[in-house]
Amino acid sequence: xxxxxxxxxxxxxxxxxxxxxxxxxxxxxxxxxxxxxxxxxxxxxxxxxxxxxxxxxxxxxxxxxxxxxxxxxxxxxxxxxxxxxxxxxxxxxxxxxxxxxxxxxxxxxxxxxxxxxxxxxxxxxxxxxxxxxxx
Amino acid sequence: xxxxxxxxxxxxxxxxxxxxxxxxxxxxxxxxxxxxxxxxxxxxxxxxxxxxxxxxxxxxxxxxxxxxxxxxxxxxxxxxxxxxxxxxxxxxxxxxxxxxxxxxxxxxxxxxxxxxxxxxxxxxxxxxxxxxxxxxxxxxxxxxxxxxxxxxxxxxxxxxxxxxxxxxxxxxxxxxxxxxxxxxxxxxxxxxxxxxxxxxxxxxxxxxxxxxxxxxxxxxxxxxxxxxxxxxxxxxxxxxxxxxxxxxxxxxxxxxxxxxxxxxxxxxxxxxxxxxxxxxxx
Numbered sequence: 001x002x003x004x005x006x007x008x009x010x011x012x013x014x015x016x017x018x019x020x021x022x023x024x025x026x027x028x029x030x031x032x033x034x035x036x037x038x039x040x041x042x043x044x045x046x047x048x049x050x051x052x053x054x055x056x057x058x059x060x061x062x063x064x065x066x067x068x069x070x071x072x073x074x075x076x077x078x079x080x081x082x083x084x085x086x087x088x089x090x091x092x093x094x095x096x097x098x099x100x101x102x103x104x105x106x107x108x109x110x111x112x113x114x115x116x117x118x119x120x121x122x123x124x125x126x127x128x129x130x131x132x133x134x135x
Numbered sequence: 136x137x138x139x140x141x142x143x144x145x146x147x148x149x150x151x152x153x154x155x156x157x158x159x160x161x162x163x164x165x166x167x168x169x170x171x172x173x174x175x176x177x178x179x180x181x182x183x184x185x186x187x188x189x190x191x192x193x194x195x196x197x198x199x200x201x202x203x204x205x206x207x208x209x210x211x212x213x214x215x216x217x218x219x220x221x222x223x224x225x226x227x228x229x230x231x232x233x234x235x236x237x238x239x240x241x242x243x244x245x246x247x248x249x250x251x252x253x254x255x256x257x258x259x260x261x262x263x264x265x266x267x268x269x270x271x272x273x274x275x276x277x278x279x280x281x282x283x284x285x286x287x288x289x290x291x292x293x294x295x296x297x298x299x300x301x302x303x304x305x306x307x308x309x310x311x312x313x314x315x316x317x318x319x320x321x322x323x324x325x326x327x328x329x330x331x332x333x334x335x336x337x338x339x340x341x342x343x344x345x346x347x348x349x350x351x352x353x354x355x356x357x358x359x360x361x362x363x364x365x366x367x368x369x370x371x372x373x374x375x376x377x378x379x380x381x382x383x384x385x386x387x388x389x390x391x392x393x394x395x396x397x398x399x400x401x402x403x404x405x406x407x408x409x410x411x412x413x414x415x416x417x
Contacts, residue, residue: 011209015202018345022195026374029367033142047138047364051178059363062356079363086188086366090352092195093345097213111274115213119346122220126350129227 010103010112014096021092028085035078094123138364145175146368152189153376157197158384159396160340161318162190162348163373165403177365184360187352189373190318194345196377197338204385205280206338211293211331214274215303215324216343219317220350222307229312240411242309246404249323253397260389261289262330270296280335283385291332299329307347318344319399326393333389337396 036042048057061067061083070080097120104113148170149163156163164186171182201207271277277292293299306320318340325336355361384392409415 011202011205011207014209015199018195018202019199022192022199022374025195026371029370032363033367042139042142047141049141049175049177049181049365051180051359056359057362059365060359060361061363062359082363082367086361086363086370087356089188089191089195089370090349090356093191093349097346100209100213112210112213115210115217118217119213119220122217122224123346123350126220126224127353129224 010100010107010109013103014100017096017099018092021088021095025085025089025092028088029082030085032078032080032082032085035076035081039075039078094120097123141175142364142368145171145365146372149189149369149372150376150379153193153196153373153378154380154383155376156189156193156318156373157341157377157380158337158387158392159318159399160322160337160344161193161399162186162344163193164190165319165399167369171365180358180360181362181365184355184362185366185369187348187355188361188366189369190348191345191352192370192373193377194341194343194348196374197381198342198345200378200381201338201341205278206334206385207342208276208278208331208335208339209342210274211276211278211325211329211335212339212342212346214276215300215321215339216346218300218303219307219310219321219343219347222304222309223311223317223347223350224307225304226308226311229308233312235312236411236413238309238312238411239407243404243407243409243411246323246400246407249327250397250400250404252327253393253400257393257397258390259393260285261332262291262294266292266294266330268292268294268296276329278335282334284388289332291335293325293329293331295328295330299324302328310347317347319396319403322396323400333392333396334384334387337384337392 056062059079061080067080067083067087070077071084097116100116101113101120104116149167152163152166155166167189168182168186171177171185172179198207202209271293276296279288279290282289302324303321306317306324310317310320321340321343322336325331325339326333
């Protein structure tokens with residue numbers, strides 16, 4: 001049994017990261033929507049469901065810089081708060097794998113510390129490729 | 136459509152997609168993309184952006200719970216996700232080089248075959264004999280969970296790890312090129328090739344799909360496909376649905392989960408064959 005315990009510790013850590021990331025992301029999305037509603041965003045607003053050519057419509061953020069700008073703006077752009085929650089959700093799986101690496105190491109499970117590092121490296125590579133394709 | 140009506144309707148639709156996704160190990164994109172585009176008239180790009188977020192939300196919600204109860208196997212997930220992400224990267228490079236119609240046709244036939252094998256083993260609750268696969272032993276691809284339905288501890292070990300790894304790589308290539316069903320392929324490979332218990336397969340797939348989706352979420356985001364007002368109700372609904380789905384799935388029989396999974400395989404097989412013939416359902 002003693003051999004199993006550290007492994008379960010890693011699983012619980014990953015589970016906790018996924019749970020917290022999901023809940024905090026969810027809370028930010030909900031707060032953003034709430035603020036948007038409080039500012040009257042839901043009144044007489046007809047949602048444009050087709051993608052307009054050219055300029056991105058309000059509610060579409062394409063970089064962290066745009067989100068930060070929306071958060072700094074006064075009054076704050078409520079949709080930027082929701083967008084921040086979405087970004088948090090997007091990085092949660094990567095964060096879980098990142099934190100699993102030291103956890104596997106401390107459990108002396110080097111094989112899976114390497115596997116998790118490999119997964120993280122590939123996540124970063126695909127992120128870089130995405131950036132390269134975009135620019 | 137009025138924003139309020141849209142948000143509430145999409146929230147409830149996504150709740151359902153989250154429940155189904157958590158039980159079957161799918162991101163819910165297979166359900167959400169057609170619903171959003173056909174019933175709500177959402178632009179396909181926005182629908183796919185919403186789908187990628189829904190995959191991550193399902194995964195975070197479901198895997199958090201499955202990892203704690205031991206239904207998701209972290210090691211199997213990490214081991215196989217190496218193959219899927221490498222495959223997805225290869226697929227992204229191959230897109231545009233290899234004619235996709237032939238691929239779709241081949242994939243459709245392969246899926247039809249696995250639908251047949253599913254029907255044959257539909258009633259099997261658990262794999263029968265013990266695996267002695269060398270790779271499975273070396274990489275510790277085994278585990279134990281407490282089955283709430285059978286009311287006992289279930290111990291299992293993966294079979295045919297090499298075959299499963301290759302299949303996962305292929306699944307990654309295809310989903311990278313065609314942009315479909317990566318969750319369904321993962322479940323198929325774990326259930327049929329590696330003969331893991333069905334519930335372990337879907338639960339582990341739930342953990343893996345979050346990682347593969349996270350790998351491509353950045354590109355959707357920077358392309359401008361993620362519309363906060365469309366995605367927000369999807370994310371909230373799917374996360375809540377996924378938490379709910381995990382409690383339902385833990386109490387189901389393995390055979391029941393497989394029966395629910397069969398229509399998904401049949402649908403995927405048909406739509407791939409049709410796409411290969413030049414007929415797009417969407």
